[in-house]
Amino acid sequence: MTRRRKIVFWLFVLGGLHGIVLCAGFFAPYDPVEQDRINPYLPPMHLHIVDAEKHLHLRPFVYASRLRPGTFDQYVEDIRQTRPLKFFVAGAPYRLFGFLPARLHLFGDGKERIYLLGTDAFGRDQLSRLLFGGQISLFSGLLGAGFTLSIGWCIGAAAGYYGGWRDDMLMRLVELFLALPWLYLLFAVRAFLPLTVNPLKAFFLIIAVIAAVGWARPARLVRGIVLSAKERDFVRAARGFGASSFYILRRHILPETSSVLLTQAAILIPQYVLAEMTLSFLGLGVPEPVPSWGNLLSNLQQYSVLVSYWWMYLPALVMAPFFLGYLGLASALQESSDAYKIEKRSLGSLA
Amino acid sequence: MEPILKVENLTKRYAKRNSARTPQEFLALDSVSFAVSAGATLAIVGESGSGKSTLASCIACLEPPTAGNFWFEGRNLAQSAESELRKIRPQIQLIFPDSASALSPRWSILDIAVEPLVLQGKLGRKERNARTFFLLERVGLAADMAERPAAELSGGQRQRLAIARALTLDPKILILDEALSALDCSVQAQIANVLLELQASRGMTFLFITHDLTMAAHLADEIAVMSRGRIVEQGPSTKIVRNPDHDATRQLLAAVPRLPRSPWPAAQP
Ligand SMILES: Nc1ncnc2c1ncn2[C@@H]1O[C@H](COP(=O)(O)OP(=O)(O)OP(=O)(O)O)[C@@H](O)[C@H]1O
Numbered sequence: 161m162t163r164r165r166k167i168v169f170w171l172f173v174l175g176g177l178h179g180i181v182l183c184a185g186f187f188a189p190y191d192p193v194e195q196d197r198i199n200p201y202l203p204p205m206h207l208h209i210v211d212a213e214k215h216l217h218l219r220p221f222v223y224a225s226r227l228r229p230g231t232f233d234q235y236v237e238d239i240r241q242t243r244p245l246k247f248f249v250a251g252a253p254y255r256l257f258g259f260l261p262a263r264l265h266l267f268g269d270g271k272e273r274i275y276l277l278g279t280d281a282f283g284r285d286q287l288s289r290l291l292f293g294g295q296i297s298l299f300s301g302l303l304g305a306g307f308t309l310s311i312g313w314c315i316g317a318a319a320g321y322y323g324g325w326r327d328d329m330l331m332r333l334v335e336l337f338l339a340l341p342w343l344y345l346l347f348a349v350r351a352f353l354p355l356t357v358n359p360l361k362a363f364f365l366i367i368a369v370i371a372a373v374g375w376a377r378p379a380r381l382v383r384g385i386v387l388s389a390k391e392r393d394f395v396r397a398a399r400g401f402g403a404s405s406f407y408i409l410r411r412h413i414l415p416e417t418s419s420v421l422l423t424q425a426a427i428l429i430p431q432y433v434l435a436e437m438t439l440s441f442l443g444l445g446v447p448e449p450v451p452s453w454g455n456l457l458s459n460l461q462q463y464s465v466l467v468s469y470w471w472m473y474l475p476a477l478v479m480a481p482f483f484l485g486y487l488g489l490a491s492a493l494q495e496s497s498d499a500y501k502i503e504k505r506s507l508g509s510l511a
Numbered sequence: 512m513e514p515i516l517k518v519e520n521l522t523k524r525y526a527k528r529n530s531a532r533t534p535q536e537f538l539a540l541d542s543v544s545f546a547v548s549a550g551a552t553l554a555i556v557g558e559s560g561s562g563k564s565t566l567a568s569c570i571a572c573l574e575p576p577t578a579g580n581f582w583f584e585g586r587n588l589a590q591s592a593e594s595e596l597r598k599i600r601p602q603i604q605l606i607f608p609d610s611a612s613a614l615s616p617r618w619s620i621l622d623i624a625v626e627p628l629v630l631q632g633k634l635g636r637k638e639r640n641a642r643t644f645f646l647l648e649r650v651g652l653a654a655d656m657a658e659r660p661a662a663e664l665s666g667g668q669r670q671r672l673a674i675a676r677a678l679t680l681d682p683k684i685l686i687l688d689e690a691l692s693a694l695d696c697s698v699q700a701q702i703a704n705v706l707l708e709l710q711a712s713r714g715m716t717f718l719f720i721t722h723d724l725t726m727a728a729h730l731a732d733e734i735a736v737m738s739r740g741r742i743v744e745q746g747p748s749t750k751i752v753r754n755p756d757h758d759a760t761r762q763l764l765a766a767v768p769r770l771p772r773s774p775w776p777a778a779q780p
C-alpha cells in the first residue's frame with residue numbers, strides 16, 4: 161500500500177468507529193442510566209435464528225433469562241419466551257450529536273428488554289453504557305489532545321522563534337513539567353474541590369489536568385522544528401518582504417510543523433483516552449451515573465465482580481480497535497515525515 | 512553623488528559552538544567599510560567563506576551587525592528599531608544563493624511571486640497579479656506555469672522566480688548573492704539584460720556578490736574584494752582586473768577560466 165492509501169485506510173477505520181460512538185443514541189437500544197433492578201448482572205443474551213424446536217426464524221431473536229432455581233445470581237435461558245429483535249424502532253428519547261431530539265433506535269423490542277452485552281449491578285444495559293461511555297472517553301481524549309497541542313505549539317513556537325532568554329525560560333519550564341508526578345498532582349487538585357462535583361465540571365477538570373501536564377513534550381518537538389525552520393531562506397525572504405512575526409509563524413512555520421502535530425495527535429489521543437480511563441477508574445473522573453469507559457471498569461474494583469462477571473471487562477476490550485486505529489494512523493503519518501526519510505536513507509547507506 | 516548606502520566598520524561575530532568549555536567567537540565581518548551611490552553596481556567578490564553572504568544578510572537587515580553602522584538613504588539602520596526595519600526591508604531585497612530553499616516548496620509559483628505584494632497590502636488583487644505576471648514574463652517564466660508548485664521548477668527557473676519576486680517590490684537596492692551562478696549563459700545574459708534595463712529606467716542599485724571576477728568586471732562599475740571578513744581591495748573594475756594589488760585578488764583571477772567571447776552585456780562606461 162502506498163503511504164497515502166494507508167493514511168486514508170486508517171482514517172476510514174477511525175471514522176467508522178467514531179461514527180458509531182458519535183451516534184450512540186441510535187445504536188444503543190436504551191437510555192444508559194435507566195435501571196432494571198430485578199435483572200442485576202444479567203449475562204449477555206445470545207442471538208439465535210434457530211429455536212429449540214429446530215424452526216428457522218428469519219428475524220434473529222433472544223430468549224428471556226430466568227434465575228436458575230435455587231440460586232440468586234445465575235441465569236439460564238428461558239426457551240419458552242422468545243424476544244425477536246425489531247429494527248428501527250422508536251424507543252427511549254435521546255439527543256443525536258447532543259442536540260437533535262430523536263427516538264429512533266437501531267433495534268429494540270417495545271416492552272421486553274434485550275441485553276446483548278448483559279447488565280451491571282443496577283440492571284443497566286451494558287451495550288448502551290458502553291456506547292455512551294465512549295462519547296465521554298473519546299471526547300476527552302480528542303479535546304485533551306487538542307488543548308495539549310495548541311498550548312504546546314504556542315509555547316514551542318514562541319521559544320524557538322524568539323530564542324534568547326525567552327527560549328531558556330520556557331525550556332526550563334518544559335523540563336519542570338516533564339518531571340512532575342502528574343497523577344499525584346491531580347489528587348492534590350481534586351482535594352481542593354468539593355466531594356461531589358457535577359459531571360461537566362469533572363469532565364473539564366480531567367481535560368484541564370491532561371492539557372496542563374501534556375503540553376511540555378509537543379512544545380519541545382515544535383521548538384526544534386521552528387528553530388530550524390526560521391533559518392530557512394524562504395522564511396528569511398518573507399521577513400525581507402516586511403512580514404511580521406505573526407505572519408511568518410502562521411503562514412510559513414505552522415505548515416512546517418503540521419506533520420509533527422498530526423503524528424503527535426494520533427499518538428496522544430489514545431494515551432489521553434487511557435488517562436481518562438485511569439482517572440475515572442480511580443473515581444476521580446466523571447461520576448456515576450454518567451457512563452465513561454473508566455468508571456464502567458471501576459466496577460472491577462470489587463473482587464466478586466472481577467471473578468464472576470466477565471462482561472464487565474468489555475470496555476477495556478472495546479478500546480482496543482480504537483487504539484489500533486490510532487497507532488496505525490500514527491505510523492502511516494510518521495512514514496511521511498522527514499525524520500523517517502532521513503533514518504531510512506542513513507540505514508540504506510549503512511547496508 | 513550622495514551614496515544610497517554607506518557602510519562603516521561593519522563587524523559581525525558569530526559564537527562558535529564547537530567547544531563548549533572555551534566559548535570562541537568567529538569574526539565573519541571585520542570592520543567592513545564602503546559606499547555605493549544610487550544607480551551604481553558594486554560587485555563584491557571573495558573566496559568561499561570570506562563573509563560575502565554575511566555582509567549581504569546584514570545590509571538586508573536580516574541579521575543585526577555586532578558593531579559598526581550603515582546608512583541607507585541617510586538613515587542609520589544598524590541603530591534602528593525592529594518596527595522601523597520592517598518598513599525598510601522591502602526596499603533592500605536579497606536574492607539567496609540556494610533558490611531551492613528560498614521558495615516554499617509547497618506553494619504555487621503565483622503564490623510565491625505575489626507574496627511580497629500581498630504583504631505590502633497596497634495593491635488590489637487584479638493589479639497585484641498583473642504586475643506579477645508582467646515580471647514573471649520579463650524573466651522568462653511563462654504565465655501558464657503559475658499554478659504549478661515551485662518544487663516542479665528547474666534550478667534556473669527557481670532562481671528566475673526568486674528574482675521576479677524581489678522585483679515586484681521595486682526595491683531601491685537589489686543584492687544578488689551568487690544569484691546568476693547556477694544559470695546557463697544565455698539565461699544569465701537574459702536576466703542581466705532585465706536588470707540593466709531596470710537600472711537604467713528606475714535607477715536601481717545593485718550589490719552583485721560572486722566569486723567570479725570576470726563576471727563581476729562585466730556587470731559592475733566597481734569591485735570590492737573580500738578575504739577573511741575584510742575588504743582587502745576596492746576600486747574600478749578595470750583597475751582591479753588589470754592591475755590587482757592584493758594576493759587574494761590575484762588568486763581569484765587565476766581561478767577564473769578564460770572565455771573566448773563574453774556572453775554578458777558589456778559593462779557601462
Ligand atoms: N550563522 C552562523 N553561525 C556561525 N558562523 C557562521 C554563520 N554564518 C556564517 N558563518 C561563518 O562566517 C564565515 C563567512 O560565511 P559566509 O556565508 O558569509 O561566506 P561566503 O563568503 O558567503 O562564502 P560562499 O562563497 O561559500 O557563500 C564562514 O566561515 C562561516 O562559517
Ligand SMILES: [Mg+2]
Nearest residue numbers: 563564608688
Ligand atoms: Mg555565500
